[in-house]
Amino acid sequence: MPTVQHTDEDPRTGIDVLVVGEALVDIVVSPRGTVEHPGGSPANVAYGLGRLGVDTALLTSIGDDHHAAAIEKHLRSAGVHLLPGSKGRGKTATATAALASDGSAQYDFDVRWDLPRITPAALPKILHTGSIATFLAPGATVVRELIEQSHQRCVVTYDPNIRPGLLGSQFEAKTIFEELVPFTEVVKLSDEDALWLYPRLSLEAITKRILELGAGLIAVTMGAEGSLLTTRGTQVVVPSVKSAVADTIGAGDSYMAALIYGLLMRGADGLAPSVLESLGRIASKAAAITVRRPGARPPTSEELLEELPEHQPVAP
Numbered sequence: 001m002p003t004v005q006h007t008d009e010d011p012r013t014g015i016d017v018l019v020v021g022e023a024l025v026d027i028v029v030s031p032r033g034t035v036e037h038p039g040g041s042p043a044n045v046a047y048g049l050g051r052l053g054v055d056t057a058l059l060t061s062i063g064d065d066h067h068a069a070a071i072e073k074h075l076r077s078a079g080v081h082l083l084p085g086s087k088g089r090g091k092t093a094t095a096t097a098a099l100a101s102d103g104s105a106q107y108d109f110d111v112r113w114d115l116p117r118i119t120p121a122a123l124p125k126i127l128h129t130g131s132i133a134t135f136l137a138p139g140a141t142v143v144r145e146l147i148e149q150s151h152q153r154c155v156v157t158y159d160p161n162i163r164p165g166l167l168g169s170q171f172e173a174k175t176i177f178e179e180l181v182p183f184t185e186v187v188k189l190s191d192e193d194a195l196w197l198y199p200r201l202s203l204e205a206i207t208k209r210i211l212e213l214g215a216g217l218i219a220v221t222m223g224a225e226g227s228l229l230t231t232r233g234t235q236v237v238v239p240s241v242k243s244a245v246a247d248t249i250g251a252g253d254s255y256m257a258a259l260i261y262g263l264l265m266r267g268a269d270g271l272a273p274s275v276l277e278s279l280g281r282i283a284s285k286a287a288a289i290t291v292r293r294p295g296a297r298p299p300t301s302e303e304l305l306e307e308l309p310e311h312q313p314v315a316p
Contacts, residue, residue: 015081016055017260018124019046020143021133022113023060023075023086024093025067026249028105028294035294036067037249038074039095041131041161044250048257048286048298050078054264057081057124061115061139067092085116097249105249109166115139118146123154126260130159135167135176144180151183155263158184158215159256162193170196182214186263188256191222203228207235217271219283221255227284229276236273238280241288251287254298258286261301 021042028035038047046058058080062068064087071092075082093111100106113136127150133143147156160177167173174197181187187210189197194206201209207218207230220228226239262279269275282304289299 015057015124016264017046017049017126017128018057018059018083019043019049020059020115020127020129020146021045021131022093022111023058023062023071024095024109024111025070027094027096028099028249029096030099031101036070037294038071039250040093041159041253041256042129042133043071043075044253044298045128045130045159045257045260046080047075047078048250048254049260050075050080051298051300052257052261052304053301054261055079057083058086059083059115059118060086061113062087063090063092064088065090065092067094083118085118088114102245107163107165109163111136111166113137113139115142117142123150125264126155126157127151128157128159128256128260130256131161132163132166134158134160134180135173140176144183147180147183151185155186156184157186157188157256157260157263159188159252160193160197161189161252162196164196170199173197178213181210184214185216186219186259187215187217188219188221188252188259190252191220191225194220204235217276219255219259219280221252221287227255227280229280231271231276234271234273234276236276236280238277238284241284243288243292245291249294250298251291254290255283255287257298258283258304 019042022040023043024040026037026039046056049056062071096108097105111132113132129143134140194203198206203220210218211232218230224240226237229236259279262282266275286299286304289303
């Protein structure tokens with residue numbers, strides 16, 4: 001496996017967020033027909049951060065086909081840097097999403113995940129990873145190595161974004177998840193993810209378990225019930241934002257991107273209760289804006305701040 005060395009032209013230099021994970025094309029099948037959108041949870045997070053004006057780079061694995069070209073164009077439109085080593089030969093991964101009448105999606109994946117080892121010479125403020133990239137061999141091994149090397153020098157955020165059809169057993173997936181958590185500061189997961197990983201526990205018990213593993217903040221999204229943000233000393237419930245739903249594709253990734261955006265903006269107050277409430281409101285608004293429109297189309301910073309007039313733009 002090749003190693004990508006740091007150079008002066010490497011876009012990792014001076015970036016705010018490095019996202020590591022899969023990029024693919026969502027093929028959306030609905031009663032209205034079939035549409036293709038660039039996607040993949042980590043790529044969606046990177047794109048969402050770029051749309052919010054955050055200097056972002058993505059380390060991924062795409063091929064040399066028309067799907068790869070669509071992904072590159074999509075990321076470039078948001079100002080996201082594609083790191084050296086992310087492009088290879090062959091087919092780019094796809095996920096076919098069948099939409100139900102309520103906008104929810106069922107997925108069928110065609111994914112192979114390999115990743116070049118990189119030298120983390122100039123680390124960002126935040127390193128984000130998650131989803132298939134942290135579970136699927138052989139690339140998952142490289143992701144873990146990078147997190148282990150980096151977690152003491154930057155904030156690591158993690159969204160497991162569970163896709164049962166691509167994982168091994170529940171026990172194997174939980175083991176991988178629990179081995180990664182000690183190297184992270186922030187873990188975000190949906191209530192469905194949480195209950196799949198820990199089917200015998202309540203959400204409160206699950207957040208306690210993840211905190212015991214070493215994370216500093218757990219954000220659990222609960223759909224219409226809002227989101228639960230928990231640290232060792234504080235727990236807040238942030239209501240969801242009512243919105244018309246075109247589809248739910250990318251909503252969780254928009255939440256994650258806006259959560260990272262909020263972490264960059266939080267200043268010196270750390271994870272005080274008021275900060276947790278602010279983080280939850282920002283992320284929930286971003287998700288609500290995204291579900292109004294088809295595909296993973298997160299808000300710009302201008303759109304998000306229009307929805308949050310009490311917040312003033314702060315350069316990350």
